[in-house]
Amino acid sequence: MEMIDAIVLRSLDYKDNSKILYLYTAKGLVSVIAHGVKKMNSSLRVLSQTGNYVRISFSKGEFPSLKEGLLLNEFSALRNDLFAYTYYTHILELVNHTIPEDSNHQKMFLFLLKITNKLNEGTDAETLSFIFELKLLYFLGYGINLKQCNICNRNEDLVFSIEHGGLVCKSHLTSQQHSYEQDIIEVMSTLYGIDLDRAPIPMLEKNMKVIIRNIIDIMYHDYLGFKTKSRSIIEQFQKY
Ligand SMILES: [Zn+2]
Numbered sequence: 001m002e003m004i005d006a007i008v009l010r011s012l013d014y015k016d017n018s019k020i021l022y023l024y025t026a027k028g029l030v031s032v033i034a035h036g037v038k039k040m041n042s043s044l045r046v047l048s049q050t051g052n053y054v055r056i057s058f059s060k061g062e063f064p065s066l067k068e069g070l071l072l073n074e075f076s077a078l079r080n081d082l083f084a085y086t087y088y089t090h091i092l093e094l095v096n097h098t099i100p101e102d103s104n105h106q107k108m109f110l111f112l113l114k115i116t117n118k119l120n121e122g123t124d125a126e127t128l129s130f131i132f133e134l135k136l137l138y139f140l141g142y143g144i145n146l147k148q149c150n151i152c153n154r155n156e157d158l159v160f161s162i163e164h165g166g167l168v169c170k171s172h173l174t175s176q177q178h179s180y181e182q183d184i185i186e187v188m189s190t191l192y193g194i195d196l197d198r199a200p201i202p203m204l205e206k207n208m209k210v211i212i213r214n215i216i217d218i219m220y221h222d223y224l225g226f227k228t229k230s231r232s233i234i235e236q237f238q239k240y
Contacts, residue, residue, distance in 0.1 A: 001057045008052045009096040026109040032058045034066040075120040084125035090230035134192045146189045
């Protein structure tokens with residue numbers, strides 16, 4: 001039987017004892033019905049929690065059902081940290097709602113696992129989420145230009161402008177457009193281009209986090225028109 005590795009993005013109660021699992025795999029999004037999984041004696045019960053990393057098999061067809069499975073990692077450290085876990089569900093919601101079918105799922109799946117492992121190791125969840133969200137924009141085709149002016153290709157006297165999707169020189173910035181200076185550009189570039197296997201995760205000051213959070217929120221609103229439920233919860237407890 002063919003087994004496939006998956007992350008449980010969300011699980012939804014279905015009828016009395018079953019659940020629908022929304023999964024992400026190296027082949028893309030898939031939803032499966034896990035029959036009887038809520039019964040205490042179900043051997044598959046342990047698999048169905050949101051955020052779990054599992055190896056499963058399921059039937060073919062339009063409404064596949066879960067056949068067998070193995071729990072690879074439940075990321076218990078991450079699960080016990082409410083703040084980090086909410087960022088994790090924020091990331092899972094983004095994966096569930098924004099990734100088109102014809103994407104390079106292999107690449108995104110490995111990246112998601114890497115981010116999840118770092119979250120579970122206790123790396124700053126907010127900064128990891130920034131990295132995920134910025135790289136997701138690139139993955140979705142909303143690349144951010146952080147090298148030169150988006151209009152004239154000049155590479156001096158630059159500011160970051162959300163309206164321009166990246167850098168713009170001061171002569172191409174109209175007076176009513178809000179812009180960000182060099183310190184923000186540097187942090188954005190570091191987060192956007194970081195190689196998680198090589199570079200350490202930068203330590204960001206609180207006021208810098210507030211600004212970066214705001215920039216990313218605006219980009220997701222303007223480019224994708226999407227805000228996760230978890231983002232609203234994060235807003236309630238961190239107040240920005
Ligand atoms: Zn210019």
